[in-house]
Amino acid sequence: MNKGSCRAGEALIRFSKVDLSFSDRKILEAIDLEIMRGEIVCLVGPSGCGKTTALRIATGLLAPTGGGVAFDGAPILGPRRDVAIVFQDYGKALLPWRTAAGNVSLALEAVGTPRAERAARIDALLAKVGLPHHADKYPSQMSGGMQQRLQIARCLAQEPAALMMDEPFGALDAMTRQELQDEMLQIVRTTGATVLFVTHDLEEAIYVGDRVIGLLPHPGRIGIELKIDLPRPRDQIATREDPEFLRLRRELYEFIKSAER
């Protein structure tokens, strides 16, 4: 499913000395980061430290004021079709006047999928995110968890090589959040997509990530990098009880506490 050349062990996304200022305020400073193919990298940090900004730069929605980001070796100049963005505010990112099927269809219409092929693709995508019987519902008739599943389905319709997720489960209740974490990991495993995952939930970062990057605020810069060597597939109970998980959690908490000071 991955597009482009499939050289494992090579960076798919590379931040090189990325700086970003809004007017005179420095938001991000000298971010150097490589994300390997198929890797899940989580970005954590205190609120306002620039996580969303860094992700937006990686998607091409925002241009850095210094340095650059390369995707598969080519500089990112704007959003790419093979990079899907899961926005935090699913309620605003869906078309309220379209049904679930219609919302997924938007991504297919964008690439000119023939009408005759759309229905089957939409059914398959909705089934994949656990919404097989909700094709005719409008977003206003769906719970938050269902709306976020729907947004993910639309993203998967892009057949993305990379998923950029900005606190995708932050607004959901704990149970739904855990369900979606597992479903997301399952989907990523079958598609082999590379993931940049922003969250403020440290346990979530360790649970889903292969690597966790902690940002320091004012200006945002990388302060810690943790390799997560927990066995996959992850398990909501066993993984979270793993001594290694607890050790990583303590390390990350201490980092965040010092960063917030």
Add this chain to the structure above:
Amino acid sequence: MKALLWRLASLAVTAGFVAIWQIVADFKLVSPVFLPGPDRAWAALVHGMVASNLATKLAGTIEHMLEGWLVASIAGVVLGALIGSSRFMRAYVGPTLEFLRPLPASAVIPLAIAIFGFSPAMALGVIAFGAIWPMLLSTVHGFAAVEPRLYEVARALHLSRWQVIAKIALPSALPDILAGLRLGLTVALILAVVCEMIAGLDGLGQWVLLAARYFRSPDLFAGVILLGALGFVGALALDIAERRLLVWRAPTNSP
């Protein structure tokens, strides 16, 4: 069930109003020269339809109203979309609009007469000028108020400019546009009547004016009743269209 009760209640209010009107007329609380009872007004209405040219007048008013409204709607929505979807246009054209908007449409009637004479074209111009404002302003608002996140979704999906308008901006602005269409229709009806009175065009405005001039109050009331009904039917039609187009707004909530 609740909707049915409301409808019954509103029917009862209308019936009560007609009854009071009848009583006032029967006891001659107001001189019958000015106020005929509903019975006489109704008789005049039926007579006008069958034996006189009231039906032609009604058709004339409908035609003036719809023509002006249609021109205003198309122009208003197209211009509104152009202005509303561009910050540049909003900044530069906005002030001009704010200057023109408060001009009462009746103030441009002399100008329209000077240009077009006492002709249907003059009525069309005046009605369209008056009815375009609600359409234009609500469309501008609708296009300016599109959720910015949706434009980012459009960029992420590489939607073409045309796709963004057709699939995102237009449906998002639709509730505002429909509200403008509804207001515009009311304005178009009012101006159609005014133009018919001033320019003597075939229509209910002229009918009502002549009836008043010759103290035929039942005829006058027949015309007024038709005008009321016309406005009512127009609003109802737009209501139905709105309910169909905006199903997504009224969630039949099941989680």
